[in-house]
Amino acid sequence: xxxxxxxxxxxxxxxxxxxxxxxLAPRLSPLWTFVAWLATLAFFAPVAWMVLTAxxxxxxxxxxxxxxxxxxxxxxxxxxxxxxxxxxxxxSAMASVFSTLLVLALxxxxxxxxxxxxxxKWTDVMFFFLxxxxxxxxxxxxxxxxxxxxxxxxxxxxxLVLLYTAMNLPIAVWMMRSFLxxxxxxxxxxxxxxxxxxxxxxxxxxxPVAMPGLAATSLICFIFSWNEFMFAVNLTATQxxxxxxxxxxxxxxxxxxxxxxxxxxxLVSLPVLIAGFAAQDKLVRGLSLGAVK
Amino acid sequence: xxxxxxxxxxTTRPPVRRTKPTTxxxxxxxxxxxxxxxFTIVVTQLPFVATLVxxxxxxxxxxxDERRFTGLSNYTLVFTDDRLRxxxxxxxxxxxxxxxxxxLLGLGLALLLDRRFRGRGLARTLLIAPFxxxxxxxxxxxxxxxxxxxxxxxxxxxxxxxxxxxADNGPTVDWISTFPMPALVIALVWQWTPFMMLILLAGLxxxxxxxxxxxxxxxxxAVQTFRHITLPHLRQYIELGIVLGSIFVVQTFDAxxxxxxxxxxxxxxNLPYEIYLTMFRKFEYGQAAAAGVVVVIGSIVIATFAxxxxxxxxxxxxxx
Numbered sequence: 001x002x003x004x005x006x007x008x009x010x011x012x013x014x015x016x017x018x019x020x021x022x023x024l025a026p027r028l029s030p031l032w033t034f035v036a037w038l039a040t041l042a043f044f045a046p047v048a049w050m051v052l053t054a055x056x057x058x059x060x061x062x063x064x065x066x067x068x069x070x071x072x073x074x075x076x077x078x079x080x081x082x083x084x085x086x087x088x089x090x091x092s093a094m095a096s097v098f099s100t101l102l103v104l105a106l107x108x109x110x111x112x113x114x115x116x117x118x119x120x121k122w123t124d125v126m127f128f129f130l131x132x133x134x135x136x137x138x139x140x141x142x143x144x145x146x147x148x149x150x151x152x153x154x155x156x157x158x159x160l161v162l163l164y165t166a167m168n169l170p171i172a173v174w175m176m177r178s179f180l181x182x183x184x185x186x187x188x189x190x191x192x193x194x195x196x197x198x199x200x201x202x203x204x205x206x207x208p209v210a211m212p213g214l215a216a217t218s219l220i221c222f223i224f225s226w227n228e229f230m231f232a233v234n235l236t237a238t239q240x241x242x243x244x245x246x247x248x249x250x251x252x253x254x255x256x257x258x259x260x261x262x263x264x265x266x267l268v269s270l271p272v273l274i275a276g277f278a279a280q281d282k283l284v285r286g287l288s289l290g291a292v293k
Numbered sequence: 294x295x296x297x298x299x300x301x302x303x304t305t306r307p308p309v310r311r312t313k314p315t316t317x318x319x320x321x322x323x324x325x326x327x328x329x330x331x332f333t334i335v336v337t338q339l340p341f342v343a344t345l346v347x348x349x350x351x352x353x354x355x356x357x358d359e360r361r362f363t364g365l366s367n368y369t370l371v372f373t374d375d376r377l378r379x380x381x382x383x384x385x386x387x388x389x390x391x392x393x394x395x396x397l398l399g400l401g402l403a404l405l406l407d408r409r410f411r412g413r414g415l416a417r418t419l420l421i422a423p424f425x426x427x428x429x430x431x432x433x434x435x436x437x438x439x440x441x442x443x444x445x446x447x448x449x450x451x452x453x454x455x456x457x458x459x460a461d462n463g464p465t466v467d468w469i470s471t472f473p474m475p476a477l478v479i480a481l482v483w484q485w486t487p488f489m490m491l492i493l494l495a496g497l498x499x500x501x502x503x504x505x506x507x508x509x510x511x512x513x514x515a516v517q518t519f520r521h522i523t524l525p526h527l528r529q530y531i532e533l534g535i536v537l538g539s540i541f542v543v544q545t546f547d548a549x550x551x552x553x554x555x556x557x558x559x560x561x562x563n564l565p566y567e568i569y570l571t572m573f574r575k576f577e578y579g580q581a582a583a584a585g586v587v588v589v590i591g592s593i594v595i596a597t598f599a600x601x602x603x604x605x606x607x608x609x610x611x612x613x
Contacts, residue, residue, distance in 0.1 A: 113324070114326065248433070269425065
């Protein structure tokens with residue numbers, strides 16, 4: 001398939017029509033519709049089970065065979081919230097939000113220098129950023145741990161903020177570049193010819209095109225930071241631990257608190273679930289580093 | 294991308310630069326790039342250099358006096374030590390099976406969801422949920438709520454089925470200790486299939502409709518159309534899925550840490566978990582670093598392939 005074909009097909013409004021207009025996409029036969037729904041429900045079942053168990057009492061959660069019809073309750077959630085989960089959620093929120101802001105502050109100018117006014121050898125720079133994603137985090141954990149320990153930054157939110165920023169920056173640069181590359185060069189040049197200064201160009205021409213991209217990039221960075229586990233569990237102890245650490249930490253007597261475990265798992269997954277459902281199509285593009293439109 | 298679909302089709306661009314750039318203007322161009330570049334080099338490259346250096350030392354922090362340079366002996370250990378060799382093997386098995394299975398399942402789901410049926414939007418939303426659940430939460434969910442021999446969903450359902458047919462109770466299988474690797478693989482495939490499905494669905498929907506229609510008019514069967522038109526078109530999306538999946542799955546730490554702790558024995562210990570154990574349980578810093586370097590080399594092998602794939606997608610974009 002030629003580049004031209006991919007680009008035009010994706011860009012033409014027709015693609016959206018194929019999604020929405022019942023006349024264009026072929027229909028699935030009833031048998032395959034059944035298969036599709038069966039597969040969907042099979043994949044969703046563990047999530048549904050987690051949420052359902054979260055609304056049960058411990059005694060009902062640990063029965064065998066499982067009791068689907070046990071009375072529902074909010075007890076587990078209120079226990080979690082009034083007892084201990086709140087500081088962990090706050091730590092998670094802080095680490096994720098601050099790191100996302102820092103990523104954007106670094107990635108947006110970089111993407112500008114890689115697309116709108118590209119530096120020489122900008123493709124090499126792009127591949128350098130990408131190559132850092134191929135370094136497994138675990139290989140850097142040891143020196144990072146030693147340095148962080150030496151400068152007394154263990155168990156500190158800002159350590160996580162910096163590490164999450166480094167972890168997400170390459171993805172953000174790639175995504176933002178692909179979004180900024182959408183700004184037609186003609187319009188930029190026309191604006192410059194008309195005497196618009198850089199601030200005006202950025203605000204009037206670049207920003208409207210780049211805004212959805214900015215939102216998508218933030219979302220991806222937030223999700224990755226929120227879900228990160230290895231740095232969180234190895235570099236924090238009591239003060240700065242985010243939600244994933246709470247999850248593995250609170251099951252002391254294995255399995256004794258199944259309902260509360262499910263409630264906690266539901267609670268910590270909720271922000272990402274909501275954000276992800278709201279921006280499904282943007283998720284693909286972000287996760288594939290902007291390569292799939 | 295909804296907002297971007299309305300953009301006019303890009304036409305040929307005039308050359309970006311008209312005059313030869315001066316040194317000053319070059320630096321003006323580079324300036325916005327520098328903070329990100331410097332930050333990335335400092336936080337990702339320097340630790341790796343440090344890892345390289347540490348990997349040539351014999352260094353156990355419980356015996357700090359015995360720290361000395363040992364050259365490549367840590368690497369010899371990585372490749373001769375049974376535990377570590379096992380970890381390399383486990384990493385390969387885990388990564389390959391998770392990626393292959395989730396690509397195949399993802400392809401099947403993407404083909405189903407590419408067509409119209411009642412509630413397709415809802416089905417898609419429900420399907421991506423496994424990917425969005427926090428990985429640690431997902432791992433705990435599989436370990437305690439599904440695989441648990443006493444009150445897990447799996448044995449619970451088996452019991453319910455057995456009772457339905459008049460038997461007393463089903464077998465009480467301890468899934469994780471009986472089938473540790475499959476248990477891990479299934480949990481990870483469950484988590485990664487939606488990701489593959491989303492990439493492949495994007496690929497399917499970028500398929501030019503007129504070609505498919507032409508094939509239909511020419512009397513091609515569904516299977517023929519799939520083999521000769523859809524599959525070649527999807528190839529680069531499948532490659533992208535394999536590459537990204539491998540990069541992420543090779544690094545799997547949360548699931549191993551949570552579901553099996555690498556056990557029983559070292560049956561499910563992958564390299565990241567083995568490195569963690571070497572660092573925080575055995576305190577053998579030199580060995581941990583050497584194993585880390587081996588993981589990096591392995592990743593670079595995948596990455597070389599990855600770069601080729603991404604570069605091909607990238608070329609298409611820049612050449613349009």
